[in-house]
Structure formats: structure tokens, C-alpha cells
Amino acid sequence: MLQQLVSRLLSAGVVIIGVATLVFLLIHLVPGDPVEVMLGESAQAADRDSLRHELGLDKPVAEQLMNFYGNLLHLDLGMSLHSKRAITEVLGERLPATIELAVAGMVIALLLAFPLGILAAIRKDSAWDSGSMTVSLLGVSIPNFVMGPLLILVFAVWANLLPVSGREGPASLILPAITLGTALASVLSRMVRASLLEVLNEDYIRTARAKGLAERVVVWRHGMRSAMLPVITLLGLQLGALLAGAVITETVFSWPGIGLLTIEAIQTRDYPVVQACVLLISSTYVVVNTLTDVMYAWLDPRIRMGGR
Amino acid sequence: MNNLLRCPRVPFPRLALGRVVDCGSPWRGFFVLCGLLSLLVACSAETTDKLRFGMASAPVTLDPRLATDAASARINRLLYDSLVDFDATSAPVPALARWQMLDTTHYRFTLQAQRTFHHGKPLTANDVKATYDYILDKSHVSPHRATLSLIKEIIVVDDRTVDFVIDKPDPLFPNYLVVGIVPADLAAQEHTFNKDPVGSGPFKFIAWPEDGRLVLERVQDAQQVEFLKVPNPTVRVLKMLNGEIDMTQNDLLPELVDYLRNTGAVQVTTGPGINFSYLGFNAEDPVVGKLLVRQAIAYALDRATIIKYVMGETARPASAILPPTHWAGNPGLQTIPYDPDKARALLAQAGFSAAQPARITYKTSNDPFRVRLATVIQHQLRQVGIEVDIRSYDWGTFYGDIKAGRFQMYSLSWVGIKSPDIFSYAFHSKSMPPEGANRGRFRNTEVDHLIDAAQVEPDRDKMAQDYRQLQAILLRELPYVPLWYEDHYVVTRNDIHGYVLAPDGNYDGLITTIRDHRDRLAGIGP
Numbered sequence: 001m002l003q004q005l006v007s008r009l010l011s012a013g014v015v016i017i018g019v020a021t022l023v024f025l026l027i028h029l030v031p032g033d034p035v036e037v038m039l040g041e042s043a044q045a046a047d048r049d050s051l052r053h054e055l056g057l058d059k060p061v062a063e064q065l066m067n068f069y070g071n072l073l074h075l076d077l078g079m080s081l082h083s084k085r086a087i088t089e090v091l092g093e094r095l096p097a098t099i100e101l102a103v104a105g106m107v108i109a110l111l112l113a114f115p116l117g118i119l120a121a122i123r124k125d126s127a128w129d130s131g132s133m134t135v136s137l138l139g140v141s142i143p144n145f146v147m148g149p150l151l152i153l154v155f156a157v158w159a160n161l162l163p164v165s166g167r168e169g170p171a172s173l174i175l176p177a178i179t180l181g182t183a184l185a186s187v188l189s190r191m192v193r194a195s196l197l198e199v200l201n202e203d204y205i206r207t208a209r210a211k212g213l214a215e216r217v218v219v220w221r222h223g224m225r226s227a228m229l230p231v232i233t234l235l236g237l238q239l240g241a242l243l244a245g246a247v248i249t250e251t252v253f254s255w256p257g258i259g260l261l262t263i264e265a266i267q268t269r270d271y272p273v274v275q276a277c278v279l280l281i282s283s284t285y286v287v288v289n290t291l292t293d294v295m296y297a298w299l300d301p302r303i304r305m306g307g308r
Numbered sequence: 309m310n311n312l313l314r315c316p317r318v319p320f321p322r323l324a325l326g327r328v329v330d331c332g333s334p335w336r337g338f339f340v341l342c343g344l345l346s347l348l349v350a351c352s353a354e355t356t357d358k359l360r361f362g363m364a365s366a367p368v369t370l371d372p373r374l375a376t377d378a379a380s381a382r383i384n385r386l387l388y389d390s391l392v393d394f395d396a397t398s399a400p401v402p403a404l405a406r407w408q409m410l411d412t413t414h415y416r417f418t419l420q421a422q423r424t425f426h427h428g429k430p431l432t433a434n435d436v437k438a439t440y441d442y443i444l445d446k447s448h449v450s451p452h453r454a455t456l457s458l459i460k461e462i463i464v465v466d467d468r469t470v471d472f473v474i475d476k477p478d479p480l481f482p483n484y485l486v487v488g489i490v491p492a493d494l495a496a497q498e499h500t501f502n503k504d505p506v507g508s509g510p511f512k513f514i515a516w517p518e519d520g521r522l523v524l525e526r527v528q529d530a531q532q533v534e535f536l537k538v539p540n541p542t543v544r545v546l547k548m549l550n551g552e553i554d555m556t557q558n559d560l561l562p563e564l565v566d567y568l569r570n571t572g573a574v575q576v577t578t579g580p581g582i583n584f585s586y587l588g589f590n591a592e593d594p595v596v597g598k599l600l601v602r603q604a605i606a607y608a609l610d611r612a613t614i615i616k617y618v619m620g621e622t623a624r625p626a627s628a629i630l631p632p633t634h635w636a637g638n639p640g641l642q643t644i645p646y647d648p649d650k651a652r653a654l655l656a657q658a659g660f661s662a663a664q665p666a667r668i669t670y671k672t673s674n675d676p677f678r679v680r681l682a683t684v685i686q687h688q689l690r691q692v693g694i695e696v697d698i699r700s701y702d703w704g705t706f707y708g709d710i711k712a713g714r715f716q717m718y719s720l721s722w723v724g725i726k727s728p729d730i731f732s733y734a735f736h737s738k739s740m741p742p743e744g745a746n747r748g749r750f751r752n753t754e755v756d757h758l759i760d761a762a763q764v765e766p767d768r769d770k771m772a773q774d775y776r777q778l779q780a781i782l783l784r785e786l787p788y789v790p791l792w793y794e795d796h797y798v799v800t801r802n803d804i805h806g807y808v809l810a811p812d813g814n815y816d817g818l819i820t821t822i823r824d825h826r827d828r829l830a831g832i833g834p
Contacts, residue, residue: 030705031704031705038376039376040451045743047446047449047454048742051449054449083368083502149543153546156550157549164543165543165552166521166536166538166547167518251539252543254539256518260539267704268368
């Protein structure tokens with residue numbers, strides 16, 4: 001188990017370094033010059049050179065990359081080229097909003113997905129099944145940039161119950177969280193259904209039924225525990241995606257999180273901020289996936305035993 | 309009723325969840341949900357009487373010595389005073405100070421009425437010097453240094469008088485002194501004006517708790533204004549209708565403006581703007597380098613139709629960068645008429661035919677509205693036999709390509725142009741990037757001579773005459789095909805009054821904006 005964890009952590013480190021390098025090189029390759037964005041077109045060549053020097057952008061890319069790694073070791077993500085503020089400070093400001101939205105989205109997804117998925121599985125081929133799967137198909141098919149404005153129109157403009165956008169008090173969290181949560185719930189409920197159906201056809205479930213156990217006990221105690229494995233994997237991946245910043249949802253709802261910050265930084269060619277955001281996003285994915293693996297092992301004795 | 313009576317008999321808590329369902333009353337759940345939502349809304353509702361102003365982008369820095377982006381410049385105008393401002397004809401007029409030209413390279417500025425900074429200190433000549441010294445200091449890399457680098461020396465004569473000595477005669481020099489003045493004492497302490505601005509303007513800084521939320525307070529009556537960044541235009545419109553913002557200016561698609569106008573819930577006011585849109589060409593390209601082809605394009609465009617149907621009547625046809633109302637503008641210039649037959653004849657003269665059409669690549673930004681305009685222009689040019697291939701890119705890539713001369717044809721706008729030195733910057737053969745913005749590599753000795761003469765002409769009327777002649781030549785040579793000046797529009801809730809639109813789109817109207825509570829009481833407001 002420990003060996004498995006160590007190798008998992010090592011490979012996670014390699015992935016993070018790989019992503020950081022790739023992003024560093026890609027952002028330097030795309031056309032568009034941060035110095036130009038900061039000084040404007042009318043700047044003198046000497047000022048441009050001087051700013052380039054000040055920002056360290058006149059050094060060879062390889063040297064800049066090495067400096068980037070060096071600073072990373074000290075957890076120094078650098079300064080934003082535009083706001084001239086420490087990036088850790090900027091990320092610190094944005095992260096709570098993203099975590100808040102991700103957690104709320106996840107809670108809504110779980111509250112919707114499990115009842116829908118379980119209902120569809122235990123009443124397979126009934127109206128419940130086709131009904132809940134149609135709802136989930138709709139959820140998957142409606143992209144967030146359509147779902148978001150639709151919810152705003154109904155709940156904010158017509159019903160005047162909730163604010164349209166922004167992060168102003170708990171009420172403003174509801175619509176973005178529903179937008180994020182329903183999209184995830186759709187995928188999740190299909191996974192719960194498929195996974196539970198597969199498990200319910202297993203021999204040990206038949207044995208459990210033959211023992212005369214109540215259907216509730218069969219489904220919950222014996223069925224769900226096994227059916228949870230693939231669901232948790234998907235949940236881990238999706239939580240990573242949510243924490244990494246739901247870019248579209250954050251843009252639609254002007255939600256000041258990491259996703260919106262990334263988009264703004266790309267537009268203004270704020271290299272260090274883009275790098276830091278992507279690094280944060282990839283680290284989140286890796287950490288959440290590693291945690292998922294650990295949880296997987298805890299849930300499935302076969303994996304736990306195999307590791308020993 | 310039966311349901312309600314039956315409910316209490318259901319054992320609690322085992323079937324508590326089932327009770328709502330058993331009662332056959334999903335409505336009860338709905339009402340509970342609505343109640344909870346209302347409670348949440350009530351908890352988070354604003355109780356203050358701020359004016360809330362929705363913007364597409366937030367300011368980057370509130371330090372006027374370093375700001376370049378439009379959002380920062382507009383907010384900084386509210387926070388800081390400058391020596392010089394512009395009147396309705398874009399001529400420089402005294403703001404903080406009157407000036408006199410002692411000789412062609414020596415200007416004296418005398419501060420007018422007593423002004424006080426928001427931290428309580430009076431504004432003096434020392435503050436003026438400190439502000440401009442900071443910009444001229446190479447170590448600070450201010451974007452304004454390029455324009456102001458002709459300043460050789462700044463001399464404080466007394467508390468109210470400051471002299472500027474420049475290294476060569478430039479009759480437009482006062483036009484450049486529009487940077488907001490910061491207090492010298494705080495500047496000496498390297499105060500972070502970018503996040504904590506202290507000026508002497510009509511508004512003072514209150515808070516900037518997050519990137520997209522900035523609160524200022526009007527000095528005269530303590531009315532607070534909250535600037536909220538709402539990047540998505542549709543969401544901004546919905547916030548407007550929902551009463552979450554009181555006003556928003558520009559950056560909406562024409563159909564959204566029309567929609568707002570038709571709702572009656574808000575007022576839409578439009579005003580003439582000076583932002584000039586044009587098609588630019590690469591003079592070194594074998595196709596669009598030919599004057600005949602550029603002329604054909606100019607005649608093939610039906611501007612009136614585009615303005616009416618695509619832009620929702622929010623623009624006016626243009627013939628030059630400076631509008632006719634500008635002090636150096638040329639009211640005598642005629643807009644190039646829509647004449648497809650003439651366009652076809654010109655193309656034939658240039659050696660193109662239906663069998664061998666002119667093929668042009670047209671670069672534009674990926675802004676949906678710009679792409680829509682490009683598509684309409686593509687269609688109109690196809691009618692006369694020009695095949696246009698549209699390439700849209702994200703802003704950084706597009707702008708990089710334009711500056712590097714990697715284009716045949718592109719469309720862009722000059723925003724807020726007030727000083728006629730734009731002609732030197734955009735058309736002089738010495739202004740090829742990176743030296744200037746002659747992106748199309750346009751070379752014309754007549755234009756160069758006229759610009760050189762106008763730039764040193766001390767008599768303003770003669771200078772205006774030179775520039776008028778220059779604009780006539782540019783309309784003949786067509787380094788740009790002029791398209792239109794885009795109007796500005798402001799959308800306000802019905803209880804908001806007194807906002808006046810500025811031709812350059814600044815937010816000075818907020819100085820006189822009030823909320824009329826009687827409207828709100830009468831039920832017109834939110």
C-alpha cells in the first residue's frame with residue numbers, strides 16, 4: 001500500500017513538472033507580447049527593452065525556464081506582470097470563490113445523481129428509468145453557457161428570486177452551483193445506474209436475495225458499495241475539473257474564481273499568472289486523483305491486498 | 309384540505325420524507341424552497357444607496373502615471389485632476405492650470421483655483437513636478453514616457469507656477485499634459501497608487517475589495533458609485549433588467565441594445581462618438597497595394613446598410629480619423645458613396661475579372677460582433693468580384709500580426725483620438741512599427757512633407773489647414789478605407805438621471821448623475 005502510494009506520488013510529481021514545462025513553452029510560443037500589452041504600441045524601443053529586462057523576458061527561454069523551476073522550489077510563483085502583485089496573493093483571493101462553487105456544485109450533483117441513478121437502476125426499463133435517463137441526457141446535452149443564461153432568465157429575471165451574477169452573498173451561489181451541478185449530475189447518474197445494474201446481476205447479489213434479505217439491504221449494503229468504485233473515480237476526476245475552475249460557468253456568472261482569472265491572464269499575456277493557474281489546475285487534478293486512488297484502495301479490498 | 313388534515317397522522321420521523329409526497333402536495337416543497345430562496349436574497353441584499361455601474365472590463369491600475377487601458381483611464385479621470393483637458397472640438401483647454409508659451413520650447417503653467425488632495429494636502433506645483441518626474445524616470449518604465457520624452461526640464465517657479473522646457477518646438481505640447489496629478493509627499497514614499505489611489509478629482513477612493521468591484525465616493529455629496537465588472541454582455545443586460553446594476557455604457561451587441569430599448573424598463577441614450585473604424589491595407593501587397601483595388605473596395609461597401617441593419621443605427625459614416633467636429637477635422641470631405649458598378653470597373657482596370665477575381669485575406673479579432681461585420685463586408689465585396697477569406701484570431705495574436713505587417717487587409721478602430729499627431733504616428737514613413745503605427749507600410753512623400761510642416765506650425769489655424777489638406781490626400785490615397793464613427797450609448801434604470809455621454813466614452817457623466825427616489829416610490833424604479 002505504502003509502496004503504491006509512493007510510486008503514485010512520484011508519478012504525480014513528474015506529471016506536474018511536465019505540465020508546468022509544457023505551459024511555460026507554449027505561452028512563450030503563442031504570438032502576443034506582454035510588454036506590448038503593458039506599454040502600448042507608442043512606447044519607445046528603449047522603454048520596451050528596459051521593461052523586458054526588468055521582467056526578465058530578455059533572457060533566453062531556457063534560462064527563464066530554469067529560473068521558473070528555481071522559484072517553484074521556493075514556492076515563489078512570481079509577480080503578475082499587470083497588477084504587479086504577488087501571484088500567491090492573487091490566487092489566494094480567487095481560490096475561496098472557486099472552492100465554494102466547486103463544493104456547492106458537487107453537493108448538488110450528488111443530491112441529484114444518486115436518487116436518479118439508483119431509481120433508474122432498481123426500476124430498470126420502467127417509466128422511472130427512461131424518465132430519469134432522459135433528464136440526465138438533457139443535462140449532458142445542454143452546455144453550461146446555455147444552461148447558465150436560461151437559469152438566470154427564469155430565476156433571476158422572471159421570478160426575481162435570485163441575483164443574476166456576481167458573488168454577493170449566499171444567494172448568488174445558487175445559480176452557478178446548479179449550472180455546474182446539473183451538468184455533473186447527468187454524467188454521474190448514468191454512471192451510478194450502469195454501475196449498479198452491473199453489480200445487481202452478480203452472483204453474490206443473487207445469493208443475498210436468496211438469503212431472504214430485504215431489497216433495501218441488498219441494494220444499499222451489498223450493491224452500492226461495489227457500484228461506488230467507478231463512480232468515485234469519475235467523481236474524483238470531476239472534482240478536479242470543478243476545483244480547477246469552471247471556466248465557462250465562472251465567465252457567465254462573473255464568478256471571481258480561478259477559471260475567470262486564467263481567461264483574463266491569457267487575454268493580457270500575463271505569463272506568470274497563466275503558468276501559476278495551470279500549475280494549480282494540474283496539481284489539483286493530480287492531488288484529487290491520488291486521493292481517489294487511495295480511497296479506491298480503501299473501498300476495494302482486492303486493490304488493498306494486491307498492494308501488499 | 310384533506311391532504312393537510314391527513315398529514316399529521318403520518319408517523320414521524322420514519323416517513324418524514326414521504327410525508328410531502330404522500331400529501332400529494334409538491335407545491336408545499338416548492339413554497340418552502342421559494343421561502344428559503346427569498347430569505348437568502350434578503351440576507352444578501354444591498355441596503356446602501358450606491359449607484360451601480362456595470363462594466364465589461366475592470367481597470368488594471370489606478371496609478372495614472374502607469375495606466376494605459378481604457379477602463380483605467382476612465383476611472384482615473386474621476387479620481388485625479390490633470391493640467392489640461394479637451395473641449396467638445398478636442399482642442400486643449402485649461403483644467404488645473406492655464407498656460408502660456410514663453411517661447412517655442414518653454415511653457416509656463418499656472419494653477420487656477422485651489423485644489424486639495426483627498427488626503428487633505430493642497431495641490432501645488434511640486435505635485436505637478438513629482439508626477440511628471442516619475443514618468444520621465446527611466447527606471448519606472450511608464451507607458452507615457454514616449455509621448456513626454458521631449459520634456460527636458462521641469463522647473464517649479466513657485467507654489468502655483470511650473471515651467472516645462474522641451475527639447476524641440478511642438479505646438480501640440482499642452483495636449484500631452486493630461487496625466488492625473490498625484491501628491492508629491494505620497495509619491496516620495498512610493499505609495500501604491502495602483503491599489504490605493506489618492507487624487508484631487510471629483511471622486512475619492514473607498515474600496516477595491518476584489519478585481520471586479522470598485523467603490524468610489526463623489527466628493528461633493530458623498531454619493532457612492534460601485535463599478536462592477538460583468539464581462540458577459542447578455543448577463544450585463546439581465547443584471548440591468550433585474551435592477552442589480554443601475555447603468556452600463558457601451559460594449560453591448562446592437563440587438564441587445566434594441567431589446568433593452570423595447571422593454572421600457574430602462575432608458576437607452578445614444579450620443580456621437582469619436583472612435584473611428586477602418587479597413588487597413590498592406591501597401592507592400594501585390595493586390596491591395598494597388599490604389600485601384602483599394603478604391604474598388606471603398607466603392608463596394610454599402611456603409612448605410614451596414615449601419616442600419618448590422619449596427620442598429622449606432623454609428624455615422626466616416627471619411628477621416630478626425631470627425632468633422634474636431635478643430636482640425638475636415639467637414640468638406642464627402643463620404644465615399646456606394647457604387648458597385650464603379651467598383652467593378654476599377655477592378656477590371658486593375659486587371660481582375662470574374663475569371664480571375666481579386667483574392668484578399670481579411671484579418672479580424674475573434675470578437676463575435678467584429679466577425680459578424682467581417683462576414684457582411686465579405687458578402688458585399690463578393691458582389692463586385694472580390695473573394696475575401698476571413699481569418700479571426702484572439703486579440704493578442706491578431707494585434708501581433710497587424711504590427712508585424714502579416715496581413716493583406718484588416719479592420720480595427722482608433723479609440724479616443726484627440727490630438728492630430730495621430731497622422732504622424734499612423735501614416736508617416738518614419739512611423740513603421742516598432743517606431744509608430746504605420747502598420748500598412750504606407751509611403752507617400754507628399755503626406756510626409758505635409759505632416760512635417762503641420763507638426764511645427766505655430767499658428768493653430770494654419771496647422772488645422774495643413775491637417776485638413778492631409779486628410780483629403782489620405783481619402784484619395786486610401787491607406788485606410790474609412791468606415792464609421794461608433795456612437796456611444798448608456799443604459800440607465802428609469803430612476804437614474806443626469807448622466808451625460810462624452811464623445812470619447814469617458815465616465816465624467818457620473819459627476820452629475822443622481823437617483824430620483826420619487827421614481828422609485830412611484831413604482832417605476834426597481
